[in-house]
Amino acid sequence: MQEVTTEKKEFTPNIVAFCCNWCSYAGADLAGSSRLTYPANVKIIRVPCSCRVNPSFVLKAFQQGADGVILCGCHPGDCHYVTGNYYTRRRMSLLFSFLNYMGIEKERTRVEWVSAAEGQRFSAVMNDFVKTVTELGENKRLTDLRVKEGE
Amino acid sequence: MFKIAKERLNELYAKINGQMGLFIPVKKAGEVNYEVWREGKEVSLETLKTVKSPKNMFFPQTENMMKFKTEGKNLEIIDVRGEKRPFVLFGVKACDYKAIEVLDKVFLADPVDTYYQSRRNATTIVTLACSKPEESCFCSVFGIDATAPQGDVTTWLDGENLYWQANTEKGETLTALVKDLFAEGGEAEVEAQQTATKTIIDSLPFANLDLSKFKPENLNELFNAAEWQEMSEACLGCGTCTFVCPTCQCFDIRDFKTNEGVIRYRCWDSCMYSDFTLMAHGNSRTTQMQRFRQRFMHKLVYYPSQNDGLYSCVGCGRCVNKCPQRLNIVKVIKTLGGKDND
Amino acid sequence: MKDVELKMLERAKALLESGEVARVIGWKKGDFCYDPSPASFETVEELNGFVYDWFCGANLSKYLIEMSKKEGKTAVFLKPCDTYSFNQLVKEHRIKRENVHVIAVECLAKLDIEKIKAKGVSMVTGVEVIGKEVKVTTAYGEETLKKPEVILTKCETCQKTHQVKDEEIILHDRPERDVDRFAEVAKLEAMTADERFAFWREQLSKCIRCNACRNVCPACSCVKCVFDNPASGIAAKANDDKFEEQLFHIIRAFHVAGRCTDCGECSRVCPQNIPLHLLNRKFIKDIDGLYGEYQAGETADGKTPLTSYAEADAEPNDVMKGEAK
Numbered sequence: 157m158q159e160v161t162t163e164k165k166e167f168t169p170n171i172v173a174f175c176c177n178w179c180s181y182a183g184a185d186l187a188g189s190s191r192l193t194y195p196a197n198v199k200i201i202r203v204p205c206s207c208r209v210n211p212s213f214v215l216k217a218f219q220q221g222a223d224g225v226i227l228c229g230c231h232p233g234d235c236h237y238v239t240g241n242y243y244t245r246r247r248m249s250l251l252f253s254f255l256n257y258m259g260i261e262k263e264r265t266r267v268e269w270v271s272a273a274e275g276q277r278f279s280a281v282m283n284d285f286v287k288t289v290t291e292l293g294e295n296k297r298l299t300d301l302r303v304k305e306g307e
Numbered sequence: 308m309f310k311i312a313k314e315r316l317n318e319l320y321a322k323i324n325g326q327m328g329l330f331i332p333v334k335k336a337g338e339v340n341y342e343v344w345r346e347g348k349e350v351s352l353e354t355l356k357t358v359k360s361p362k363n364m365f366f367p368q369t370e371n372m373m374k375f376k377t378e379g380k381n382l383e384i385i386d387v388r389g390e391k392r393p394f395v396l397f398g399v400k401a402c403d404y405k406a407i408e409v410l411d412k413v414f415l416a417d418p419v420d421t422y423y424q425s426r427r428n429a430t431t432i433v434t435l436a437c438s439k440p441e442e443s444c445f446c447s448v449f450g451i452d453a454t455a456p457q458g459d460v461t462t463w464l465d466g467e468n469l470y471w472q473a474n475t476e477k478g479e480t481l482t483a484l485v486k487d488l489f490a491e492g493g494e495a496e497v498e499a500q501q502t503a504t505k506t507i508i509d510s511l512p513f514a515n516l517d518l519s520k521f522k523p524e525n526l527n528e529l530f531n532a533a534e535w536q537e538m539s540e541a542c543l544g545c546g547t548c549t550f551v552c553p554t555c556q557c558f559d560i561r562d563f564k565t566n567e568g569v570i571r572y573r574c575w576d577s578c579m580y581s582d583f584t585l586m587a588h589g590n591s592r593t594t595q596m597q598r599f600r601q602r603f604m605h606k607l608v609y610y611p612s613q614n615d616g617l618y619s620c621v622g623c624g625r626c627v628n629k630c631p632q633r634l635n636i637v638k639v640i641k642t643l644g645g646k647d648n649d
Numbered sequence: 650m651k652d653v654e655l656k657m658l659e660r661a662k663a664l665l666e667s668g669e670v671a672r673v674i675g676w677k678k679g680d681f682c683y684d685p686s687p688a689s690f691e692t693v694e695e696l697n698g699f700v701y702d703w704f705c706g707a708n709l710s711k712y713l714i715e716m717s718k719k720e721g722k723t724a725v726f727l728k729p730c731d732t733y734s735f736n737q738l739v740k741e742h743r744i745k746r747e748n749v750h751v752i753a754v755e756c757l758a759k760l761d762i763e764k765i766k767a768k769g770v771s772m773v774t775g776v777e778v779i780g781k782e783v784k785v786t787t788a789y790g791e792e793t794l795k796k797p798e799v800i801l802t803k804c805e806t807c808q809k810t811h812q813v814k815d816e817e818i819i820l821h822d823r824p825e826r827d828v829d830r831f832a833e834v835a836k837l838e839a840m841t842a843d844e845r846f847a848f849w850r851e852q853l854s855k856c857i858r859c860n861a862c863r864n865v866c867p868a869c870s871c872v873k874c875v876f877d878n879p880a881s882g883i884a885a886k887a888n889d890d891k892f893e894e895q896l897f898h899i900i901r902a903f904h905v906a907g908r909c910t911d912c913g914e915c916s917r918v919c920p921q922n923i924p925l926h927l928l929n930r931k932f933i934k935d936i937d938g939l940y941g942e943y944q945a946g947e948t949a950d951g952k953t954p955l956t957s958y959a960e961a962d963a964e965p966n967d968v969m970k971g972e973a974k
Contacts, residue, residue, distance in 0.1 A: 242958035259846025300892035545861035631918030
């Protein structure tokens with residue numbers, strides 16, 4: 157399969173954000189209704205709890221062309237299901253450290269705790285993450301080039 | 308017959324590569340497999356057995372077959388088959404060459420597999436005689452002469468030189484391309500090497516395997532043999548034997564969704580896998596014993612019964628070396644093959 | 650080793666004859682001196698083919714998933730490393746402990762025929778181990794090799810001891826070994842991300858998707874693997890070297906994280922000799938560092954690191970910045 161060479165245009169990363177229904181997703185909502193901006197290239201996927209995110213979701217996102225993946229959940233101690241995000245914390249610490257070990261740039265993955273009241277924080281986190289990933293450039297190491305065939 | 312000094316082989320590779328593609332055993336991260344030659348890659352002709360066989364060149368492990376694009380209610384089918392660039396497959400051993408004959412009977416029989424055929428037609432095969440067979444080799448059992456493989460060109464390698472002999476028109480064309488690197492001669496050296504190698508081959512531990520029982524008329528008896536259960540007991544159900552085998556030819560067809568449409572590809576499949584032969588109604592083989600039996604019955608009974616007695620095992624011994632739990636076709640032959648195996 | 654084999658054979662016979670067990674799982678002779686296969690023996694006659702030698706590296710514990718469901722008790726010979734896998738499988742309710750009679754058997758490291766052959770020694774007809782030397786008899790004569798250079802990779806750093814035994818057959822003292830099993834992982838960690846990527850790309854691009862690593866792994870005991878399930882959305886069958894191997898190996902390593910006992914079977918069986926144990930060891934090293942030392946399979950109960958938590962656990966972003974403890 158040939159690598160796709162496209163003309164150099166300004167790079168806007170694809171960002172997938174897994175957001176917990178009970179906090180960050182509402183936080184995103186608040187950001188919107190408070191007229192706070194965050195980049196449109198952040199695609200939010202609502203999950204019932206941050207611990208619903210199976211590591212394969214993260215990899216699948218990268219496969220399908222995501223340049224960065226961020227998980228947002230309730231602050232530790234505030235989980236709607238009491239302990240879900242504690243498991244997320246361990247899981248993602250290990251997964252992201254492992255991806256780094258495989259040579260995937262560690263700036264492409266992140267976990268942030270954002271409550272329903274933190275619209276401001278949601279917007280700041282997303283702006284910062286998009287900026288970081290934009291500087292990093294396209295994800296080439298964990299994408300499946302077949303996905304982009306014909307583009 | 309021509310010859311070229313070993314130190315100058317890189318010039319030969321470069322010269323071939325200038326005209327057409329060159330696939331050759333290359334060492335990468337410690338293991339030797341066929342790869343596209345590039346200046347600086349570590350060619351290893353001496354390696355007796357590449358991990359994967361060269362069948363990969365005609366029947367790639369994964370191959371795109373077509374693409375689909377949909378727009379509204381219209382479905383466009385895009386043919387991805389193109390003209391194949393001519394290439395040279397270099398260093399094929401006698402067993403692997405025979406395996407290509409086995410594959411030809413499957414893929415080139417009507418209806419012809421055009422994906423396989425286009426690659427096959429574009430290839431010039433340069434074989435290499437063996438001089439250091441090892442204990443897992445048993446090609447002689449299938450009537451293969453490891454010291455004189457066929458192919459478009461046959462070569463022999465000793466401490467000093469590579470000896471070169473064209474056998475076919477394709478081989479002559481390739482020879483003409485690279486002839487200015489060659490000197491004449493080598494017949495005596497080749498003959499000496501062949502004699503020495505034959506002595507080793509005759510003394511190999513598996514040289515006298517008895518295949519007499521594997522005949523179509525014994526199909527039912529072999530199929531129902533009680534020994535399958537015991538023989539397959541330790542089988543993990545992995546695909547190592549299948550994927551290192553030069554004659555295994557089964558594949559699966561799958562779709563992959565892209566941002567633009569769908570790619571339909573095929574990829575090697577293994578009869579050892581639990582989802583092999585999975586159909587809408589379920590699976591016809593539900594135990595590892597049945598899967599194990601299928602593999603060996605196919606090689607030793609089913610295939611020969613449809614191909615004038617040609618076995619679809621060539622005695623390369625890869626499964627002997629690579630099976631994680633040390634099960635292999637030799638153990639099957641010894642158990643079920645015939646009286647002389649005792 | 651011959652004395653150990655005889656003792657094992659004697660016990661196997663006694664257990665079968667007395668009817669205490671219905672079958673014994675061990676190894677049976679192959680065609681060469683170095684290719685024994687795992688096997689079960691149900692009668693004393695079948696024991697003719699029994700063998701225990703320097704090449705019995707296979708881990709027998711996974712066979713117990715099926716065997717322990719059969720009628721009657723199953724006796725099994727387990728080397729030190731195999732007992733960890735056994736415990737882990739009991740913990741996950743995959744083996745019926747009450748149906749198994751564990752005979753702990755000594756292991757002074759097993760030999761790797763591929764490493765012996767790589768030394769240029771072919772046509773091996775016999776081996777004898779004397780201390781740190783391996784005397785190899787071949788069709789061409791005798792060769793003496795250094796034992797540490799030709800043992801299985803998984804044995805190089807093994808410091809395991811039997812965790813389960815209903816009885817034991819141990820006739821020799823095992824020499825103390827002090828090797829850091831994380832040295833290779835640390836070496837990779839010290840590289841740049843680009844170098845690490847290049848390393849894994851080169852290694853994993855050899856992968857032929859044979860699934861031997863998965864199928865041999867005692868921690869991979871799912872009835873149906875997610876990679877065999879087309880409905881899973883991540884079923885992978887092609888060997889697309891740009892993504893699929895990585896997906897497979899990352900998911901597999903993650904799925905056994907906290908449950909992998911570091912038995913090293915994955916690397917032993919890989920036909921392309923990919924150092925797969927270095928994937929699992931990264932998880933073990935991280936778990937040890939972040940959540941306290943943990944050895945899977947030490948016990949058959951208790952929680953694993955990924956099924957428990959502490960309120961004071963490190964934050965993922967600190968882990969990535971290298972600021973966690």
